Amino acid sequence: MSAAGSDHPDFDQLISMRAVICSAFDQPETLTVETVPDPVAAVGEIVIDVHAAGVNFPDALMVMGQYQVRPPLPFTPGAEAAGVIIEAGSSVTHLHVGQRVVVLTRTGAFAERVCAPASAATPLPAALSFDVAATLPLAFGTAMHALIDRAQIAKGETVLVLGASGGVGLAAVMIGKALGARVIAAASTDEKTALCRTHGADEVINYTTESLRDRVKALTNGLGPNVICDPVGGNLTEAAFRGIAWGGRYLVIGFAGGAIPSLPLNLPLLKGASVVGVFWGAFEQREPDANARHLAQLMDWVVDGTITPVVSARYPLEQSAAALRAMLDRKVVGKVVVVPTH
Numbered sequence: 001m002s003a004a005g006s007d008h009p010d011f012d013q014l015i016s017m018r019a020v021i022c023s024a025f026d027q028p029e030t031l032t033v034e035t036v037p038d039p040v041a042a043v044g045e046i047v048i049d050v051h052a053a054g055v056n057f058p059d060a061l062m063v064m065g066q067y068q069v070r071p072p073l074p075f076t077p078g079a080e081a082a083g084v085i086i087e088a089g090s091s092v093t094h095l096h097v098g099q100r101v102v103v104l105t106r107t108g109a110f111a112e113r114v115c116a117p118a119s120a121a122t123p124l125p126a127a128l129s130f131d132v133a134a135t136l137p138l139a140f141g142t143a144m145h146a147l148i149d150r151a152q153i154a155k156g157e158t159v160l161v162l163g164a165s166g167g168v169g170l171a172a173v174m175i176g177k178a179l180g181a182r183v184i185a186a187a188s189t190d191e192k193t194a195l196c197r198t199h200g201a202d203e204v205i206n207y208t209t210e211s212l213r214d215r216v217k218a219l220t221n222g223l224g225p226n227v228i229c230d231p232v233g234g235n236l237t238e239a240a241f242r243g244i245a246w247g248g249r250y251l252v253i254g255f256a257g258g259a260i261p262s263l264p265l266n267l268p269l270l271k272g273a274s275v276v277g278v279f280w281g282a283f284e285q286r287e288p289d290a291n292a293r294h295l296a297q298l299m300d301w302v303v304d305g306t307i308t309p310v311v312s313a314r315y316p317l318e319q320s321a322a323a324l325r326a327m328l329d330r331k332v333v334g335k336v337v338v339v340p341t342h
Helices: 003-007 057-063 136-150 167-178 190-198 212-219 236-242 266-271 280-286 288-304 317-328
Strands: 016-021 032-037 045-054 080-088 100-104 113-117 121-123 158-161 182-187 203-206 227-230 249-252 274-277 311-315 335-338
Touching: 016 317, 032 317, 045 100, 045 136, 057 317, 080 113, 080 136, 100 113, 100 136, 121 288, 136 167, 136 227, 136 249, 136 280, 136 288, 158 167, 167 182, 167 190, 167 227, 182 190, 182 212, 190 203, 203 212, 212 236, 227 236, 236 266, 280 288, 311 317, 317 335
Parallel strands: 158 182, 158 227, 182 203, 227 249, 249 274, 311 335
Antiparallel strands: 016 032, 045 080, 045 113, 045 335, 080 100, 100 121
């Protein structure tokens, strides 16, 4: 371990930690919490004491072996964490022990401590809580990339957000408003649509009790939304696309509804519309500077109150499986975090 670790008052006692372990690709209920050796920072790496780890739909897919990337077994799930640096490897000069950061880990965040490249860490403003910070990189980063880079949204355009009370959906509602769009939020219950309205939605649709297509048509005077954010997929996709505006952009973000839908290709032809893929993970890797600018803007918006991320539940490590199950069953409102106890 680097000498930097000696600045932490309890560093000598940090010889083991608790972590969530995935030993086989299976349902979240098969996860275990085990005692494992502490991580050690290599050249260019940091170790952080995790105060909160964001829970995301891809985490659940990864545990089940259904994500685009299959990490070697066994592994610890969790792609984003916020905490305090307790060790800095050699060559790390822009960060220091004791600093509050949020870090993109890809795996390993559901643990008391995690090691990550220093380049993946962003210092936190004093006013930003660990819980909120841990929700920003993936869900809010995805929504930011979708609306700014992929949709190239313009002020005054209308955005329809499907699954609008979930992590990415609610982030898209808030970011759409921050960018000057008119936002229509569609969700499955009145409670969820009420939450969306609280966080900036101009109009809401309960697509369980109302016709999505008819309500969108009515709310846009028959013109349709310029941009549709779809992190859900399933049977809503075609109905939503049929109502899109001329020259609209349909953002394919994910398939939280379970099914990957098919779309008749005459529909984009007739509407002069685009089907636009949104793969934030590849964007973050290929364009790290642009992603860093997005994250900095998000932090500024949180601090000044432009957006107010919702952390609806906090789970201890021992209940990480329950957090992932809630995500799979689409019972999560906003975001939830795993919070190790120290």
